[in-house]
Amino acid sequence: MSQAVTPYLEMSQAIIEAGGEALKKCYQCGTCSGTCPWTPITNFNIRKLVRYGQLGFDGIEDFMWGCSTCKFCVDRCPRGVELIDIVTAIRNVYSGGGMLPQSLRSFVGSLAARGNPWSGDPAKRNDWAKEKYPLYKKEMEYLFWTCCTICYDPRNTRLARATAELLNQAALSWGIPSIDVNCCGESVRKVGDLELFERLKNTNLNYFQANSVAKMITVSPHCLVTFKKEYGEDYNIVHFSELLASLIKEGKLKPKKDFGGIKVTYHDPCYLGRHSGIYDAPRDVIKSLPGVELVEMKRNREQSMCCGGGGGGLWMEKLKGERLSDLRVEEALATGANVLATACPYCITMFEDSIRTLNVDDKIVVKDVTELLLESLEINIDEPVGDMCEIV
Amino acid sequence: MSRIGVFVCHCGLNIAKTIRVSELAEFASTLPDVVVARDYRFMCSTPGQEMIANDIKEHRLDRVIVTACSPLMHEHTFRKVIEKAGLNQYMLTIVNIREQVSWVTSDIEEGTAKAKALLNGAVYRARLLAPLSSRVIDVNSGVMIVGGGIAGIQAALELANTGKKVYLVEKNSTIGGHMAQFDKTFPTLDCSACILTPKMDAVLQHPNITLMTYCEISEVKGFVGNFDIKVRQKARYVNHDKCNACLACTEKCPGKGISEWDEGLVKRKAIHIPFPQAVPQKPVIDRDACTYFLKGKCRLCEKVCEQKAIDFEQQDTFIDVKVGAVIVATGYNLMDTSPLVQYGYGKYPGVYSALEAERLFNSAGPTSGKVTLRDGKEPQAIAILHCIGSRDKNNYEHCSRVCCMYSLKFAHLFKEKTSADVYQFYIDIRAAGKGYEEFYNRIIEEDVKFIRGKVARVAESSDEPGRLIVEAEDTITGKFVQLPVDMVVLSPAMIPREDSKEVGRLFNLSTDKHGFFMERHPKLAPLSTMSEGIFIAGTCQSPKDIPDTVAQANGAAAEALTIVSREKMELEATTAMVNPASCCGCQNCVRVCPYGAPLFNYEKGVSEINEALCKGCGLCASVCPTSAIIARHFTNEQVLAEIEGLMEF
Structure with missing residues (x-):
């Protein structure tokens, strides 16, 4: 050649x-x-x-x-x-002309057809809430932006519920969006489909404008970055970990349960850390929990290692030996931690996959800092059977 | 009724490209009092100058306007032209239509319109100009040099050899600068001390040089030809007039301070000379390390000093020096690389800065010239990392120029002194200098390994405790390199001294965004500054190597000489004056003047301006509530007329 x-x-x-x-x-x-x-x-x-x-x-x-x-x-x-x-x-x-890898096609197709990457029915976007939580109205203070992953991904709906309960605990004025919204478009933008991104963005912008949304809470750092940097509007938007840290500081949420000396290590999600510069708030939440020792992995904060889920990675097949999440779980295990805490639904998904395939689910569990705090407030959101988080 | 000639320069196409020059000249001829207007390709050329001179005679011109480049370029040229033709030089007006118009637009319509507006204003002002006579002042023949590194030493010797009086001010207790820390110099591998110490000694011995070590500048007054500089002599706690340099005190002293000269690699005594060939060879006491100053007891040095030179009561003193010119040669620092956590400096003992490495090679250094790590072992593998903090928008965008070459020198010395494998991690090798490429070739042949890739991370080895892993992509093969080494040498950015902004403020020098002193012109006045009579040399202006530094030092010496070799010099006549009849005594002028020219006369209750200090900036006139201050050549009437002319457009 x-x-x-x-x-x-x-x-x-x-x-x-x-x-x-x-x-x-x-x-x-x-x-x-x-x-x-x-x-x-x-x-x-x-x-x-x-x-x-x-x-x-x-x-x-x-x-x-x-x-x-x-x-x-x-x-x-x-x-x-x-x-x-x-x-x-x-x-x-x-990526035009059929260059999109096979594994990304269903994800992009679902976004184009259904407005979410999980092939979920748009009408069922709020089913996770079981009508327990209010829809956002103009007079409310916060819109709790429920990202697609916490609406549809079965594991992550738990994070949606945990967040909702904590918002109630703190007695904030809040509501969730109606089913008129769709994906923030972050991943599809990074996959290169800029036209589809614009479409998704405009749908959401219409909802925000129609409902006079001024303040937002997100649990996904990907939505956070997208709203802040790609929507061209100046929303007052916080990541839930920031809000939790300040609610704890103000005494509006008081961790109770003693965890009895468990070790928790914290993984900085790329979009919360390097993209948004938020490193301390989630750590402050963990440090506020009684009987929890926060241990750091070798690579942390600005030097944290990626889980591999960004930029479309969540939907792409990777061979064994080529998964960053495997390496990161090994790093977490090396600290002796029982809990790998993080603050991003993508990271949760990536790590839970790795823990299963590495066969270490008896050694470590993945939790969002939100879930840890909820546990410490002794609020149970799980059905009586099959609580995967009781291993600790 | 005045008679004005307007001369529009094309500057080749520099001006003519975006301004219709003939239209501008035609326009000029319609303006009041303009009796002749012409355009020409190069007004600064001999035919251009002759055209102006002829028109002055033929049309009996009493004022000349040249619309051309910045007055910084050719004001002097055209002043001489009209003076020769019989006019007072202050009857010239320059309208800058190049830097302020043609070079900053691509729109010929707008360019021409703006040029017309500026010219209209200039004509209005020119009609009100009055002849002024220049002032002649006496010139002090001494020169002060600030900084006793190789640049300062070189300039001092050159000037002193011409018979001029030189004051060499150095803030450390010895001269020598960074060059005295090196073992060898590239590309010839000369022994640094062997070529430097003769010059240091020559400074000490020279009858025309007053060496002022352990001194700092505290105040600068005056102006070109007549600077009054206050120098603070820091307390040495040793009377150098009595000290005979026996150094018995330094042997007995129990105090331990950080050796600046060895980059903190070892401790030194509290009473000390920095290194064996220090000049002067007389000690000072470091208060922060001295047992007596810290605990109130000891005074061992005093007991052993036969000369009774120790003086714990000594205070800082101030010395007034008068000179005609100043050379600032304050040198550089290396960037502190510890904030760049990826390289592990300050965290891993095996990571060294370039100056620390220099000291390891030096026989007067902490290891007596043996290359050993902090644990005393000889390294088996060494990585030298280029461009740390340099060529980096997150830190310093400039190339530090000397790192490639000293990194090659390091590689050679490592090969010579150890059996280690030596790796260079580089982006580009910049070997532009006499003998530099040849030196690079020589080092390649010494089997130094070159890996083209900027290092991403230095980490601890998990397999071999104490070893380091250097991670980088070899961009030539695309392979990810994980190299185990014992020693990492960083080549950090060369940056200005930490106090360069303060020194700049004292001498009225501007600095670039990082604090390097700005030259008057990057090509044609690299050693001059915007402050008349103050020159710069060496690395305080930008990173450079020893040959360039020495060349600059010689140049700065010659520049200083052009001032101090004259007994008298002519100064600008464009100063301010006070009309005592209208002065209300508010002293606004005293407060705003950056040069200290206005003084309040309490007896008469009015301000007076020392014309020798006045630079004619006009600040005082602008704040004078009663218009009692007249800025010559920029009177209120002249400035208002110019504004009126501009406003017509």
Whole structure:
């Protein structure tokens, strides 16, 4: 096979026009690829992706799906290159014409047809609430933005209920959106389908405007970042961990139950940590729990490792040995922790999968900090049978 | 009724590209009192100058307006032209239509319109100009040099050899600077001390040099030709007039301080000289480490000093120095890389900064020149990491210029002094200098391994305690490298001294965003500053190597000489004056003047301006509530007329 190639600058220009302007700044030093958590375990190479993009080389489509948009490379890049924009732009340019990997098709298809990535019935979006919790009305203070994952994913509906109960405990004025809303569009944007993202965004914006939404609470850091940075509006929006930390500080929520000296380690979700700069609030919640020792993994805070679920990764098949969540669970086990706490439904899903496949479910469980706090307030939201969280 | 000539320069296409120059000249000819208006390709050329001179004679012009480049470029040229033709030089007006118009627009309509507005204002003002006569002042022939590194030393010796009096001020207790910390210099591998110490000694011996070590600048007054500088002599607690440099005190002293000279790798005594060849070879007491100052007891040094030179009561003193020019050569620091947690500096003992590594090679250093780690063992594998904090928008965007070369030097010295494998992690090798590429080739042949990739992380090895793992992508193969090493050397960004902004404020120097001193012009006046009579040299201006630093030092010495070799010099006549009849005594002028020129005369109850100090900036005139202050060449009438002219558009 000939090794000769010709730069195809039209392709490079197309990437730039799709939002990959930052291509021009890169000087190929390798900081990104050296920093990227995928480099040691897969063939994905973010630096090469940029290089292929700079010169419009053929073959870029073979490895453009590797990035989970964890932002570690962006933070470290000495040239200030917005690598996630480049990844998104490349996917946008190349993902037409049947280039979308098989595993992403049902996810994108569901978003296009049903407005959520879980192939859920839009009419059943609020079924998790069993009509126990109020719909948002204009006079309420907070809209509790229930992301698709906590509405439809059976494991994560528990997180939706836990959040709702805590909001009631704190006696806040709040409501959930009606079924007129849809996915915030974060993942599909990172997968490169910018047109679909715009459609999803506009549906939500219509709902926000019609209902005069001013303050929002999210449990998914992905929704948080998307509303803050991609919706072009200045919403007053908090991640639930921030709100919990301040409610505890103000004495409005008082952890009671003594956990009896369990070790909890906390995983910083990329979209809460590096993308949003929130590191302390979830830790403060954990530290407020009686009888809990917070232990840190080697890589934490700004240097935290990705679970692999971002950028469409949640829906992509990965071979054993190529899963970041496996490595992260091993890191958590190395701390001796009984609980791997986090604050993102994607991370929860990724880690629970890994714990099952690594066969370590007798050693460690995954919990959202919200669930831990709920437990400490001794509120039971589970049906009498099959509580998966009682292992501790 | 005045007679004005307007001369519109094309500056090739620099101006003519975005301003219709002939239309501008035509427009000028319609303005009041303009008797001749022309445009020409290069007004600064000899034919251009002759055109102006001829028109002055032929049309009996009494005022000339040149619309061209910034007055910083050619005001002097055209002033000389009209002076030769018999006009007072202050009857010239420059309208800057290049930097302020043609270079900042691509729209020829707007460019032409703005140029017309500026010219209209200039004509209105020019009609009110009055001739002024320049002031002549005496020039002090001394020069002060601030900073006793290689730049300051070199400049001091050059100037002193011309017979001028030099005051060399150094804040440390010895001169020598960073160069005295090095063992070898690239690319020739000369022994640094062997080439530096003769110069240090020459400074000490030179009859024309007053060496002022352990001193800092506390106040700068005056102006080019006549600076009054107050220098604070920090208390040494040792009377250097009595001390005979026997150094018995340093042997007995029990106090332990951090050795700045060894980059904190070891301790030194509280009473100390920094290194064996220090100049002057006389000790100072570090209060923060001295047992007597800390606990009230000890005074061992006093007991052993036969000269009775120890003086615990010594205080800081102030020395007034008068000079005609100043060279600032305050040098650089290395960036503190401990906030860059990915490299582990300050966390892992095996990670060293470049200057720490320099000290390990030096026979007068903490290991007597043996390359050993903090645990005393010799490293088996060493990684040198380039561009740490340099070429990095998160830290310092500039290239620090010398790191590639000293990293190559380190590799050579590591190979020479240990049996370690040596790796360079680099982005680009920048070896642009005489003999530098050849040196790079030599190091490659010494079997140093080059890995093209910026290091992403330095971590502890989980298999071998104490070893480090360097992680980077080898961008040439695309392989992810995890390299076990014993020692990591970081090449951190070269940055200005921590007090450069303060020094800049004292000498009225502007600094760039990081604190490097700004030169007057990056190409044609690299050693001058916007403050007349103050020059800069060496790494306080930007990162550079020793050859460039020495060249700059020589250049700065020559620049200073152009001032102090004159007995008298002419100063701008554009100063402010007070009309005592209208002065209300509010002293606003005294408060706003950055140069201390206005003084309040309490006897008469009015302000007076010291014209020698006045720079003609006009601040005082603008705050004077009774218009008693007249800024010559920028009087209220002249400025208002110009504004009126501008407002017509």
